[in-house]
Amino acid sequence: MSIDLTLPKEKRILLAAEEIFSKYGYEKATLDEIISLADVGKGTVYKYYGNKEQLFYKLIQEKNEQYIIALQNAVSSQETLQGKIYAYLVEMITFYKKYANLWQTIYFEMLGGHHGAMVCIENGMPVVKSTYAMEVSEELKERMLRYHTILDDAFVIMRKLLADATDAGKLKISDDVIRTNYFLCGIAMVIFHDRDKIAKSSVEEIAAICADRFLHGEKIH
Amino acid sequence: MSIDLTLPKEKRILLAAEEIFSKYGYEKATLDEIISLADVGKGTVYKYYGNKEQLFYKLIQEKNEQYIIALQNAVSSQETLQGKIYAYLVEMITFYKKYANLWQTIYFEMLGGHHGAMVCIENGMPVVKSTYAMEVSEELKERMLRYHTILDDAFVIMRKLLADATDAGKLKISDDVIRTNYFLCGIAMVIFHDRDKIAKSSVEEIAAICADRFLHGEKIH
Amino acid sequence: MSIDLTLPKEKRILLAAEEIFSKYGYEKATLDEIISLADVGKGTVYKYYGNKEQLFYKLIQEKNEQYIIALQNAVSSQETLQGKIYAYLVEMITFYKKYANLWQTIYFEMLGGHHGAMVCIENGMPVVKSTYAMEVSEELKERMLRYHTILDDAFVIMRKLLADATDAGKLKISDDVIRTNYFLCGIAMVIFHDRDKIAKSSVEEIAAICADRFLHGEKIH
């Protein structure tokens, strides 16, 4: 609720931004509230971060970098497919629980939020398309692509895992993008939506159930 | 693109609202554009619908009612668990493809992360809790609960299905809320996010794969 | 200093805009001051005029239209070259005295004002060029071209007059654009700069001297 004033202003701004963006989402968050919480002048934010969007992006990029490394380590520390999936999920759930509000905002923005545009994959490359016949500014396109990339950096690790396993004949043949998105977005949504319930269970327990259900389904054989 | 002017104004507003809210999402949609499309005065919207939020709610409520009936019919038309799940998914995917923009908006309104509040289930009843130490207005509480209910009306049908099957020993034991949310939200997100890919496949094909994976998992045995 | 509140708001805004733009020039003028003088809400200005630039443009365009008609009438009411020039100048000086501050602003904006861009004539067509190696936004280009056109509408009448007289062998051969600009801009600058001196002389007297000097020079033969 309040920020350590002995920290350098650049850091204070980032902490305040995390709080306010988490609380209100990107659009509804105001710079005024961020500077008030960080106890800095308005110009200081612009000096360090350029503008609102850059501030948000810097914030999530920093978190994401560490997250990606954690995911890579987790996956490579395991030998079996099931082990890798489980290790991935432990990291993912830990991270999403911690940054639920922030990451929920990214999902929203990436889906096109309030903008009438969406990211599509064409020939393996993400492109931004208007959901209707209207122009989408280059600025918005870049922004949505950036958010897409943030999420996809993590998704691609799982996608590769599943694609390799499919090639090795271990998994059913499916569209890898769809399968991965279904798997991970489903988990994300549950963490966002049933946050209090998730809070009561251990990360390991949830990860184990998710991995089991993904591989073997809900049916009792 | 244009609306039948012989229809009563109340209906014209709803049709225009569907078009504009779908196009821009809730926040970015403007009443000005809606009244221009509906060819009514601004006061008329306020007369019939009270305010922007009410208009949006009435719109999705109307769609949802029909959707719920379709789901109930689909499920009761089938005998087996797999058949019921498949029939549910066919309806769901058909509906979500049609109203992707509209329903995407509801998901994020319901998640409520942008307002500093969230819906939790306590003793089986949904209640709104602040995600931060701040008061949540009664107005916002009601609104979030309404959106929660909209989605939950559909989810509860699947939940019941799965709970009964679990009781009958057909499915693994899980938290029914989590399991259902994971299943359905995952599908929803894929439809929102990979809209163009989904557009290329038939609804039946997607439903069949989803049902199979849910019940039997991705693994080849 | 204050505006008749019985006038319609659209008109009041225009009157207030004339006062404030004249006083401060385009850039320094603020909408806040205009609405305060017009005693209307901020939205009202945007309803009627779209934005600050449109408001300014509408304002000067309206004045210019009447001015152009007056110039055309003046010129065609005379038979001789000297008569036509004199009649033109009478109208011009009358107009420039009345709208000195406003028109001074247009000169400034057309010359590129604070923007690092200028209007050049290429193949008889005005184009906007950067004064340095920097991009000029399409918006600014259009704007400068509009201001150029405003002034040129009046200049072209004199240019035609002088070109015809040159063809008829009555005037020395010169670049028509340069000659006209020199003639008229010189007069404009004197009106702007020596406003109080000009105020003491009659329009007819000034016009007569200008016409004489332009045609016969300062030298006594």
Added chain:
Amino acid sequence: MSIDLTLPKEKRILLAAEEIFSKYGYEKATLDEIISLADVGKGTVYKYYGNKEQLFYKLIQEKNEQYIIALQNAVSSQETLQGKIYAYLVEMITFYKKYANLWQTIYFEMLGGHHGAMVCIENGMPVVKSTYAMEVSEELKERMLRYHTILDDAFVIMRKLLADATDAGKLKISDDVIRTNYFLCGIAMVIFHDRDKIAKSSVEEIAAICADRFLHGEKIH
């Protein structure tokens, strides 16, 4: 584009200021860009020049001093009126072509219309009067007077020339201030406005035409 770093900082600032003020005009130029080009700290500018306006003034004052000397030499190097006028114009056009952006800025600062004030000549002395019923700050008054003097230093040389010639019966009787301003401001405006056309002609050619037209007019006798 870049500045010799072996020069003293005070000089580097002036060189950078010339570049940036010429490029963007006074208002749009930023100190940030100037210090970046000069490679000095922001405080250094304030140490040496006090503020932005002082920096601009020092810059043009320095240029003007050299210009005035050049004009005086040019005029005194000639014997005849026509020769003196021609020599003056050669210097003037050379100078204005070189510093078009910078001097254009001074013209509009001096006109002062953007500040609600103007310079008038009372009893041969320039005084600042408000164009509206409002107080003009002493600071603004001084500033406008300074800019007036900058331009007038050059104008007075021509004015003297013409006044003497008038007294000697060589020129028609006119208000000397008006006549000079009309003559020189007209030329200035053409250089500012038709910069690219002027660039294609030689200075001598333009000067010759201007002198001829000023003395003998446009009419063929």
Added chain:
DNA sequence: GATGAATGAGTATTCATTCAT
């Protein structure tokens, strides 16, 4: 019943100037 003119609170961004080091 229906209208639409009018409103004004709310927000991202810029940049000259200051002053502690």
Added chain:
DNA sequence: GATGAATGAATACTCATTCAT
């Protein structure tokens, strides 16, 4: 002498809502 981090006042523009007609 020199710096540059920090400031905050100032400003164009949006849009849900109201209410007199």
